Every structure is written in C-alpha cells, then in structure tokens.
Amino acid sequence: MFSQAMQDYLKAIYKLQEQGGTVSTSALAEAMGVAAASATGMVKKLAGLKLVRHHPYQGVVLSKAGEKMALEVIRHHRLLELYLAEALGYSWDKVHEEAERLEHVISEEFEEKIFQALGRPTHDPHGDPIPAKDATLVVAEHDRLSDLEPGATGVIRQVSDSDAEMLRYLGIRGLVPDAAVEVLDKAPFNGPLTVKSGETSHVLGREVASHIRVEARATDDA
Amino acid sequence: MFSQAMQDYLKAIYKLQEQGGTVSTSALAEAMGVAAASATGMVKKLAGLKLVRHHPYQGVVLSKAGEKMALEVIRHHRLLELYLAEALGYSWDKVHEEAERLEHVISEEFEEKIFQALGRPTHDPHGDPIPAKDATLVVAEHDRLSDLEPGATGVIRQVSDSDAEMLRYLGIRGLVPDAAVEVLDKAPFNGPLTVKSGETSHVLGREVASHIRVEARATDDA
DNA sequence: AGATTTGTTTAGGCTGTCCTAAAATATCCG
DNA sequence: CGGATATTTTAGGACAGCCTAAACAAATCT
Numbered sequence: 001m002f003s004q005a006m007q008d009y010l011k012a013i014y015k016l017q018e019q020g021g022t023v024s025t026s027a028l029a030e031a032m033g034v035a036a037a038s039a040t041g042m043v044k045k046l047a048g049l050k051l052v053r054h055h056p057y058q059g060v061v062l063s064k065a066g067e068k069m070a071l072e073v074i075r076h077h078r079l080l081e082l083y084l085a086e087a088l089g090y091s092w093d094k095v096h097e098e099a100e101r102l103e104h105v106i107s108e109e110f111e112e113k114i115f116q117a118l119g120r121p122t123h124d125p126h127g128d129p130i131p132a133k134d135a136t137l138v139v140a141e142h143d144r145l146s147d148l149e150p151g152a153t154g155v156i157r158q159v160s161d162s163d164a165e166m167l168r169y170l171g172i173r174g175l176v177p178d179a180a181v182e183v184l185d186k187a188p189f190n191g192p193l194t195v196k197s198g199e200t201s202h203v204l205g206r207e208v209a210s211h212i213r214v215e216a217r218a219t220d221d222a
Numbered sequence: 223m224f225s226q227a228m229q230d231y232l233k234a235i236y237k238l239q240e241q242g243g244t245v246s247t248s249a250l251a252e253a254m255g256v257a258a259a260s261a262t263g264m265v266k267k268l269a270g271l272k273l274v275r276h277h278p279y280q281g282v283v284l285s286k287a288g289e290k291m292a293l294e295v296i297r298h299h300r301l302l303e304l305y306l307a308e309a310l311g312y313s314w315d316k317v318h319e320e321a322e323r324l325e326h327v328i329s330e331e332f333e334e335k336i337f338q339a340l341g342r343p344t345h346d347p348h349g350d351p352i353p354a355k356d357a358t359l360v361v362a363e364h365d366r367l368s369d370l371e372p373g374a375t376g377v378i379r380q381v382s383d384s385d386a387e388m389l390r391y392l393g394i395r396g397l398v399p400d401a402a403v404e405v406l407d408k409a410p411f412n413g414p415l416t417v418k419s420g421e422t423s424h425v426l427g428r429e430v431a432s433h434i435r436v437e438a439r440a441t442d443d444a
Numbered sequence: 445a446g447a448t449t450t451g452t453t454t455a456g457g458c459t460g461t462c463c464t465a466a467a468a469t470a471t472c473c474g
Numbered sequence: 475c476g477g478a479t480a481t482t483t484t485a486g487g488a489c490a491g492c493c494t495a496a497a498c499a500a501a502t503c504t
Contacts, residue, residue, distance in 0.1 A: 005491065025452060026451060034492070035492075035493060036451080037452085037453070037455095037492090037493075037494080037495095038491070038492055039452095040452065041453095041492085045490095056452075057452060057453085084332075088332070088336070097329075101328075102324070106324070107320055109316070110320060113310040225460075227460080227461065247481080248481065256461090257462075257463060257464075258481080262482065262483055263462085267460090279469065
C-alpha cells in the first residue's frame with residue numbers, strides 16, 4: 001500500500017521536524033542517505049498523496065495523514081526495540097538496526113501481541129516514548145546532560161539511539177534510562193563533564209553528554 | 223545481497239522440486255502468482271548466478287548453492303512460525319502469512335535467538351521439519367491420511383500449511399501434529415473418511431485428508 | 445548591485461521486477 | 475507424418491526508486 005521507502009521518508013521527515021522546525025530537501029536527503037534529487041522526487045510523490053505539503057525551496061511539512069503514518073511506523077519501531085531487548089535479550093545497541101527492518105513488515109496483530117506481552121509499555125529501551133495506537137505521542141522535554149551545571153543531580157530519561165557504538169559505551173557504564181546521575185565537574189571551553197552515577201564517576205565529552213537527556217532534580221541552592 | 227524476490231523463487235523451486243521432480247517454468251509462475259514470462263526472466267537471472275541450472279523447455283533444478291539458500295529461507299520461515307505460535311500465542315492458521323514477510327528481514331542473530339528461546343526445535347507447528355543451521359534437512363516420509371484403510375491407526379505428523387482456512391478447521395477439531403487417529407471408515411468413489419481422534423470422530427473429505435500426513439502404527443491383521 | 449556560493453529542481457538514465465503480445469519450440473493425436 | 479495445441483521464450487514496455495549532470499533560485503558577500 002505505502003512502500004517501505006515512503007514510510008522511511010515520512011519517518012525521517014517527522015524526526016527532522018521534531019528537531020529543527022522546517023525540513024529542507026537536502027536535510028531530508030542527508031538523513032535518508034540519498035542524493036538531493038531523489039529526495040525531491042519522493043517529496044513530490046508524497047505531496048501528490050497528500051501526506052506532506054511542499055512549497056518548493058521552502059521545505060516540507062507533514063500533513064495530518066502523513067504524521068499519523070509516521071507515528072505508526074515509529075510505534076512499530078519502538079515496540080520492536082523494546083521487545084527485542086526484553087523478550088529476546090538483545091543488547092540495547094543492537095535493537096535499532098533490527099527494528100529498522102522489521103518495522104515495515106509486521107502486522108497490526110503482531111504489534112498488538114508484543115504490546116500486550118510487554119505490558120503496554122510507554123517507552124523504548126532508549127527512553128523514547130512509544131506513540132499510542134491512535135497515533136498520539138506524549139513528548140517530555142528534558143535537559144541535555146551537557147547543559148547541566150556542576151552540582152546538579154537528576155535521572156537519565158533518554159539516550160539518543162543514533163549511534164550504536166555510543167550506546168555500547170554508555171551501557172557498559174550504566175548510563176541508561178532511570179539511572180541517577182550527578183554532575184561533579186564541567187571543564188571550560190566545551191571540555192568534558194565529570195559525572196557520577198552510582199559509585200563510580202565517568203568523564204564524558206560534550207558531544208556524548210548532549211545525547212543524554214536528564215530530568216533534573218530541583219537544586220537546593222535557590 | 224539476494225533480493226526478496228529471488229529468495230521467494232528459490233523457495234518455490236525447492237518446494238516444487240520436493241513434490242514433483244522437474245520444475246517447469248509455468249508451474250513456477252503459477253506458484254509465484256506471476257506471468258510465465260516473469261518466471262522465465264527470473265530463472266535466467268538465477269541461472270546466471272549459478273543458483274539453478276536451466277535447460278530451456280526442460281525445467282529448472284536448484285544447484286547446491288541454490289538449495290542452501292532455499293533452506294536458509296525455509297529455516298527462517300519455520301522457526302518464525304513456531305515462535306509466533308509458541309511465544310506470541312498466534313493461532314496456527316495465522317503464522318504462515320506473518321512468517322512469510324518476516325523471513326526475509328530477520329538477521330542471523332534473530333534466528334539464533336529464537337532458535338535458542340524455543341529450545342532448539344526440529345519441527346514447526348504444522349509438523350514440517352526445520353532445516354538445520356548448516357542447511358541440512360531430515361525428511362520423513364509419512365503416509366497421507368487419505369491412503370490409510372479403515373482400521374488403521376497412527377499419529378498425525380504433518381498438516382499442510384497451504385490453506386489457512388483448512389488449518390483453522392482442523393485445529394478446532396484437534397487434528398494437529400501428535401494427535402492419535404484411527405480410520406473408522408472410508409467411503410468408496412473418493413468419498414469421505416471417518417476418523418476418530420480422542421473421544422470424537424470426524425468426517426473428512428479426501429482432499430482434506432490428503433493434506434494430513436500420518437505415521438501409521440503397524441496393523442495387527444498381518 | 446553583481447558575483448559567488450549554496451540549495452533545489454529538472455532532465456535523462458539505470459536496475460529490478462513485473463506485465464502483455466508475439467514468436468519459437470515441444471507435444472499430442474488423427 | 476503433420477497440423478493443432480500447449481508451453482516456453484523473446485521483445486518491448488511500465489513503474490518504483492535510485493543516480494549524475496545541468497539548470498535554476500535564493501542567500502550571501504564585498
């Protein structure tokens with residue numbers, strides 16, 4: 001009905017929209033790993049199907065229908081990630097890749113079966129919220145760990161799933177959703193953060209720390 | 223690497239070969255639900271890749287490599303069928319369709335994970351043997367239920383998974399692998415069989431009964 | 445403002461898989 | 475044997491999704 005390629009484009013547009021407002025063709029092409037011309041072509045097709053609105057040279061916006069489709073794919077993806085981790089014992093750095101392929105082929109029944117088996121979960125292993133069946137999504141905005149100041153404490157809520165290598169690195173160190181953390185030090189000039197979690201402390205570059213979202217506890221120095 | 227279409231063709235060739243010796247292009251096209259010309263085209267491509275041998279107007283035969291590929295896909299399929307039934311509670315008439323799509327996208331890791339989770343099984347829910355990792359397959363030839371004579375007893379070993387409707391019908395009646403059966407009566411002129419399983423007896427048409435494979439117990443009237 | 449750089453779209457092609465229609469080959473039967 | 479019938483292959487085309495190269499539009503710099 002809707003091709004795999006179309007689903008992938010819609011998902012990519014959704015994610016870009018989430019971050020940076022308007023979505024340019026080149027950003028979309030970049031995200032999809034295709035040439036800019038290919039993205040233009042697909043955007044025109046999606047616009048023809050009323051899944052996106054396209055104003056040439058201005059960017060792409062998902063329509064209501066397009067957003068719904070994107071969220072359905074994302075729901076599949078995140079449920080699968082969680083299922084692979086929980087039920088099959090996948091390590092959290094490997095779930096993304098497998099889910100990426102499975103998300104396009106599972107039936108609604110499969111979706112429902114794993115949803116129930118997992119106890120109607122709300123978040124995937126990286127802390128990303130799972131869209132509901134009716135394609136609604138509760139987004140909680142948390143601070144980047146890299147934005148916290150020394151002395152701040154909080155709980156990790158999300159870790160970006162974009163880089164498997166990084167996930168492996170953080171997983172080994174216990175820096176996963178629900179872990180409590182405290183910022184001990186923050187070196188100047190975009191230097192690394194020293195973060196304590198449990199008994200041990202870790203030194204994290206700004207780049208990595210910006211991929212970790214934390215729910216900060218109210219600081220007492222107010 | 224090898225496209226989904228190619229995998230499906232190889233699988234179809236394997237199954238046709240299993241049944242009827244040489245595989246004609248038209249039989250292949252029929253099985254794949256495509257025009258004969260399309261099958262010819264794909265066969266030529268597969269022959270170019272040394273996955274099949276093709277003698278025009280004579281039929282197609284899988285090469286060693288082609289058979290291996292086919293068995294790998296079938297292994298995926300049957301493991302998935304069993305996993306869907308056992309782990310996710312799918313009814314056995316629905317597993318085929320879902321497995322059909324999943325078989326092409328799961329990784330070797332996924333395969334291994336479900337293989338272990340299922341306790342290294344040897345047969346799928348329909349009683350079909352699951353090819354081993356090294357692409358070897360133990361085939362046990364059992365009698366068609368329709369070939370047994372009144373008085374014969376045995377155990378159901380396989381039920382053809384080709385028709386979901388039929389599987390539902392038989393499942394309700396407990397005519398599943400490992401069920402003990404006894405042929406009470408066999409009407410002449412290709413008439414129905416009366417079969418007892420457990421406490422109840424069922425009347426089955428020849429067509430249906432031919433889709434059930436039974437391991438016959440030695441009869442005592444010898 | 446004019447020129448350069450950057451971003452976007454159009455034009456034309458390639459590959460994979462399918463199709464129909466027509467030609468070629470094999471089989472069957474009087 | 476030879477013509478009718480059935481099967482198989484060839485020829486030519488469609489469509490999806492990708493590509494590169496070239497044309498076009500917008501933004502930026504001096």
